[in-house]
Amino acid sequence: MDTKKNNSIDRREFIELSAKGGIGLASLALLSGCETGKTPKTVHGACYHDCPDRCSWHVTTVDNEVTAFKANEDPYTAGKLCDKMTDFPNDVTFHPDRILTPLKRSGAKGSGEFIKISWKQAISEVADRLKNIIDEKGGEAVLPYSFGGNQGLVQRGAVANRFFVHIGASQLERTICGDAAVAGILAANGQTTGVLPEDIIHSRYIVLWGTNPVLSNQHLWPLIQQAKSNGAKIISVDPFQSATSEESDWHIQPRPGTDTALALGLMHVILNENIQDQDYINNYTVGIEQLKAHVQQYDPVRVAQITGLDEETIISFAKEYAQSTPSVIRVLIGLEHQVNGASAFRAIAMLPALTGAWRHFGGGLMHMTYELFGEALNWESINLPPELANPTTRSINMIELGKALNSSELNPGIQALIVFNSNPAATTPNQNLVIKGLEREDLLTVVSEHFLTDTTRYADYIFPATSVLENWDVFSSWGTPYININEPAIEPLGESKPNSELFRLLAKEMGFKEDYLYEADMDIVKKTLDSQHAYMEGISFESLRKHGGQKLNIPSRWMPHAEGNFKTSSGKCHFYDPDLEQPLPAYVPFQYSEEEMKKYPLHLLSIKTPKNFLNSSHANVDHILKKEGKFYLEIHPKDADLRHIADGDELKVYNQRGRVLITARISNKVRQGVVCMPQGFWPSLLKGGSSANALTSHLLTDMGRGGAIQETKVEVEKV
Numbered sequence: 001m002d003t004k005k006n007n008s009i010d011r012r013e014f015i016e017l018s019a020k021g022g023i024g025l026a027s028l029a030l031l032s033g034c035e036t037g038k039t040p041k042t043v044h045g046a047c048y049h050d051c052p053d054r055c056s057w058h059v060t061t062v063d064n065e066v067t068a069f070k071a072n073e074d075p076y077t078a079g080k081l082c083d084k085m086t087d088f089p090n091d092v093t094f095h096p097d098r099i100l101t102p103l104k105r106s107g108a109k110g111s112g113e114f115i116k117i118s119w120k121q122a123i124s125e126v127a128d129r130l131k132n133i134i135d136e137k138g139g140e141a142v143l144p145y146s147f148g149g150n151q152g153l154v155q156r157g158a159v160a161n162r163f164f165v166h167i168g169a170s171q172l173e174r175t176i177c178g179d180a181a182v183a184g185i186l187a188a189n190g191q192t193t194g195v196l197p198e199d200i201i202h203s204r205y206i207v208l209w210g211t212n213p214v215l216s217n218q219h220l221w222p223l224i225q226q227a228k229s230n231g232a233k234i235i236s237v238d239p240f241q242s243a244t245s246e247e248s249d250w251h252i253q254p255r256p257g258t259d260t261a262l263a264l265g266l267m268h269v270i271l272n273e274n275i276q277d278q279d280y281i282n283n284y285t286v287g288i289e290q291l292k293a294h295v296q297q298y299d300p301v302r303v304a305q306i307t308g309l310d311e312e313t314i315i316s317f318a319k320e321y322a323q324s325t326p327s328v329i330r331v332l333i334g335l336e337h338q339v340n341g342a343s344a345f346r347a348i349a350m351l352p353a354l355t356g357a358w359r360h361f362g363g364g365l366m367h368m369t370y371e372l373f374g375e376a377l378n379w380e381s382i383n384l385p386p387e388l389a390n391p392t393t394r395s396i397n398m399i400e401l402g403k404a405l406n407s408s409e410l411n412p413g414i415q416a417l418i419v420f421n422s423n424p425a426a427t428t429p430n431q432n433l434v435i436k437g438l439e440r441e442d443l444l445t446v447v448s449e450h451f452l453t454d455t456t457r458y459a460d461y462i463f464p465a466t467s468v469l470e471n472w473d474v475f476s477s478w479g480t481p482y483i484n485i486n487e488p489a490i491e492p493l494g495e496s497k498p499n500s501e502l503f504r505l506l507a508k509e510m511g512f513k514e515d516y517l518y519e520a521d522m523d524i525v526k527k528t529l530d531s532q533h534a535y536m537e538g539i540s541f542e543s544l545r546k547h548g549g550q551k552l553n554i555p556s557r558w559m560p561h562a563e564g565n566f567k568t569s570s571g572k573c574h575f576y577d578p579d580l581e582q583p584l585p586a587y588v589p590f591q592y593s594e595e596e597m598k599k600y601p602l603h604l605l606s607i608k609t610p611k612n613f614l615n616s617s618h619a620n621v622d623h624i625l626k627k628e629g630k631f632y633l634e635i636h637p638k639d640a641d642l643r644h645i646a647d648g649d650e651l652k653v654y655n656q657r658g659r660v661l662i663t664a665r666i667s668n669k670v671r672q673g674v675v676c677m678p679q680g681f682w683p684s685l686l687k688g689g690s691s692a693n694a695l696t697s698h699l700l701t702d703m704g705r706g707g708a709i710q711e712t713k714v715e716v717e718k719v
C-alpha cells in the first residue's frame, strides 16, 4: 500500500476497520443516547499533549460511539479546551487517515509504501530481528526514541521503560525540551516549582519572558487578564512580536539569545541603584558580594550593545520590576533553546531573590509544577523495578539522533530504532542528517503511531497506536497542580493497541518471564495513585473517575520561598556557587566563524507561532492546515529590501545543513537581522519537503544537555 492510497483510505474501509472493534462513527454526528435508545456512559480523561495546561475533559459514549466530548468545569480547565482540541475525536481518533492495522514496508525507505500484516506476523518478525541484533551486537544496538507526543505516565513510559532496560537497550537522554531550563533554575533555587498558575491573579507586575501564553498556555492567559483588570502591568520579553507581546502593556524585544545579558544587566541596575531587598538577601541567599562584583561588567551601555535594546529600556525595566509588588516572572520554553539557555534561566531565577519578590503572595518565579507530582505520586509504580534500576548502559542524547544513526564510532552502532510518541524526522534538529540515518538499509525502524508521519515513511514496521480516548492513563502536569486519570471511552478502533501492549507483546514473543513486563495499564494507574502523601488527601482512583481532574491538596497560599527554604545544598538561593563550572551565570555567546556569519548573516528563530497545531500534532489534518494558512517566513523590511524580496515572494532559506522553501511575509514582528519560521509543519507536506529543522543543528546547551535549536544562522533568497 502506498502512502497516497493510505492517505485516501476510503470511508467504507474505515468503517470496516472500525466495525472490527465494534465501533461506529456516531461521534461524527454526536448522536444523543435518547436518539439511539441506548444508555449513555460518561468517563473522564485529559489532554495528552505536551502543553502546560493539561485540560481535563469528559467523553460520553453510547454503545461505543462518542456522542459528546467536553471540557470539565474544574477551576483551571474552566469548561474550555483550546481550539486545537475541540474536535479531537474527529481530528485524530476517527480521522479517516488513521493507521488501524500493522503495516510492513514494501518499497524503498522513505517511499511510504506498505502492506497490511497481522499483529501476530508483525510482532513475530520484529521480535526475531531484535533478538538477532541483541545476540550479535548486544542490547545497546537498540535505541528507543520517544518524547512528548503522549504525556500519559503509562503510555509514555512505564512498560516501555521496563522493556528497554530489560533488553539492555541504549538509554535515550530525553532533553530536547525542559532540561536546560531546569538545570539553570536548579542551580540557583534547587527547585523549579515557584508561583502556581492560579496565584498569578495576585501579581501586579507580570513579566512573560520567552513565553506566549495567548497561544501556548491558553488557560493561564485569562488569569493574567484577571490580574490586569486588578491593576497588573504585563511585560513581554520576546525577540518575536508574538500574539502575547501584542496584548501586553510593554514589549521588550532583545536580540535572540541575549537574555542572560539582559538579566545580568537588570541586576546591575538594581544593585547599583540600591533597590534590592537587602534583608531578604542577607537571610536567604549566598554570594551577593560575588554577584555584585560580577554584574559590574553588565552595565546598561554594554547590555544595550549586546541585546539591541535602549539603555533607558534596561534601566526602566529594572527599576519598575524591583519596585513593583507582587512581581512575578513567568519563564518558559522560548528562552532555553540557545547555547546560553541554562544560564539565562539561572540568572532570571535569581531576580526574585534579589528583590524579595518571593515574600509576597503572587510574587516570585513561575516555571514548572512537576516537582509537586514527584512528591505526591507513588513513583515506584512507574519507575523501574529496583532490580532494573541504575543501569550502566550507555546513553544517547535525543538531539544528536542524526549523529548517532550515522556514526562510525559508536560501538555497537545503532541497529534498531524503536519510535513512539515522537516524529523525529520532523521534530529533531539537523533533519537531513536524521533522514540520512533513517534511510540506512541495515537499520530496523519500528514506529507506533496514529498517522503516516515523516518518520513512519522510513519505518520497516508501523504499529497502530490507540488514541487517548482508547486507553488507560494517569496524567501529572508540568504546568498546573491538577492530576487526572484517563479512562478509555471506547474500545480501540480497528486493530490499534496502546504502546504498553506493543511492548508486552514483544516481551512475550521474545520469551521473557519477568512479571514487571506484563503489568496491566489500569493496575499501573491504580498503584500510581495509591499514595499516602498529604498532597493526595481526598484524591484516589475512584474520586478521579467520578470527578475528573483534581487539584493536589497543597496549601492554599503556596509561597515556597517566602522565608527562603530553597532546595539547594545551603537552603538559600545561590547567586554564586563555587562548585559549578561557571560559579556565576555569564553571557557567553556562541562563536560563529567569520565565514559562517558572512555566508549566513540572518538569525533564524523557529518557534511556536502556529495557532492550530500542538508542536507537530494535528499538522496533517486538512481543515487544520487550511485554517493555519501558508508557511510564512517573517522577515524585516530592511532585510527584505537588501535582498529585493517583496511580500508573498517564494523564498529559499538555507545554510550548510539544508534549505527550506517558504513564502515571504515582510513585517516588523522581527528585528532587523532576524527571521522567523513556524515550528510544527510536516516536511513531507511542504513544498520542498523540508521544515525548520532542516536548518537547525544538534548543538547542546550550556547545562542540561538541551537542544540549542535557536542558535541557527541562515541566508534567504528569492526562488
Ligand code: SF4
Residues within 6 Å of the ligand: 047, 048, 049, 051, 052, 053, 054, 055, 081, 082, 083, 084, 085, 218, 219, 614
Ligand atoms: S493542548 Fe493544552 S490548552 Fe489545548 S486542550 Fe490540550 S492541554 Fe488544553
